[in-house]
Amino acid sequence: MLERFILELRTDDPGAETPAATRERLKGRFAPGSTRRMTLLGMLVGAAMGDLPAVGDDTVVYASAFGEGRALEDYLASFPAASPTLFQTSIHPSGVQQGMIGRQRSVRELFPHAGGRQLAVQALLTAMLAPGPVAVLAGGEERGTWLVEAGAVSDRSFAYAVRLAREPGPNPLGRLVLTSEIGSSCPSFSEPTGETPVPPMPGPLAGETAEGTLSHPAWFELLHHRRPFDGPAAEGWRLQLIWS
């Protein structure tokens, strides 16, 4: 069983807001003039991470199934005169790097996840196996345009940043528990002692999981609405999310 406490949480769901309106809403969160070349996803994730404490030697885990959808679309459209700026910003994990570079925020470990049916749980697993006492799990998607219909970019925008710690601190917002449901023979993997009992929680809501796999948007909804969860989240993994 792996357990982490949620110390801080930021989410942003622009919903039907236009990209221009989102950019206008968020631009004050960045240094003057710095947002001109930032993507929408870069601004969403950068703003979500912006007021979390500096991470330094901690681990940052970034999750985005599609990454920079609009930069990808615009870069593809720029051929045969390929745009160097759009090439740069279309490369994963530009969405998380834009804000961190803008703030000159170095970090020892950055694990950018992409794609994959188990994106949400695998990103959590990466954060929970990070060796430091604290890890930041950030993520998001950016609604694309002409590649949406082809399923090659996201059809919605959102972003989140969660600061996870091994210790609860004075006022944890919640608690995450990942339990392997497959047997283990390794002696170094053992049940914690003195563990807080996990109360029964609602299982997955309709549309939140597909075949027992917690999707990335469903994971965002759990965080955004601070909704509890107790159920299978990926093959062999059970997730419990308990809010304080």
Next chain:
Amino acid sequence: MQANTVHITKDNSVRLAAWGCVTPLGDAVGTTAALLRGERALRAVPVLGREGGDPVPLALLDDRALDETAPPTWLAAIKSQFAPVVEAGWGRPRRPVFVTSSNFGVGCLYAYRRSGDPAFLPFGALPRCVEWLRRELGWGESVTVYSHACVSAHLGLLQASRMLQAGLADEGLVFSFDFLSPFVAGGFHALKILNADFPAPYQARATGSIGLGDGAAFAILTRERGDFTILAQNLYNEMHHFTANRPDGAGFASCLAPVAAAAAGRRLWLKGHGTGTLETGRLECDAFARMFPGAPLVGWKGSLGHTLGSCGLVELALAAEAMRAGRTPGTVGSVAPVFSDSVALESFANGAYDGAVCASNAFGGAHAAFLLSHA
């Protein structure tokens, strides 16, 4: 309250049970032999493939054009040369797969944009490309996907190691693939670092340049089985600039210092990143010379080109093969003068060495390194 009882050793050490790679020079054995002969896989190819453009140094698999096909032809090379990857049982919770790449199927998205042919779409979008590969290679659903430009493969190695050390997996398969297309060649050409010149890693010359190469590789990691050990895996991300490193080289030092500490007392050779750009080449040479004085430094991208997100795994396979063969290929494509006395231009016998440090760098000032040694 005890937060977590999973224990991970500080050096992240795991065994390398099996490995392999495919490059335009062949499999790991064939590529190592070709590098030892000083062969160069790079050829001048129009940067936009059939649409033309400036000739730039690219290394493509035999019979493969720069323009992508639907389905991609490179899958056949993986299926035929990576038998351990397609065997049954990977992608289950105790035998997870870690897929790393910086390109995935983006060449198919480029082809779709230029041709309008929807036949490319099932292979183009990142999640769909991984799902297609998963089904083609017979994997279950326990597949983790990382993409961090040119250090991508290192992330798969590190997380697989942590899963093993935590007792959450019995074996881990790290698989990486990057195949070129006008999408990526056009991008690097637009950045003006992919030009008509062939790369000469660590060579002191007037203009820097890189080459790009097709590449795929795998590594099977275990706790106890295998002739080699991967240890002291370390990462560092400067977040100083999108494409440039800190001019004082602090990022290189931050990444390499823990590896040097773990390697103290060992006689090592060094496999650097060595793309052929000047400033990064100088910083790399300086950092290696400070951290590992006297250790010979080689880079192989002057022959193979830069295999991008897969370079860490392709070059791990070649380093392991070189250690098994007893001879390390030199820095193919470069001639004197070079940035440092430690740059080895010619091949050398490695039997007297205890292991090799393998390092990669990426956009955003990302650095990754590990120590590969005999078990």
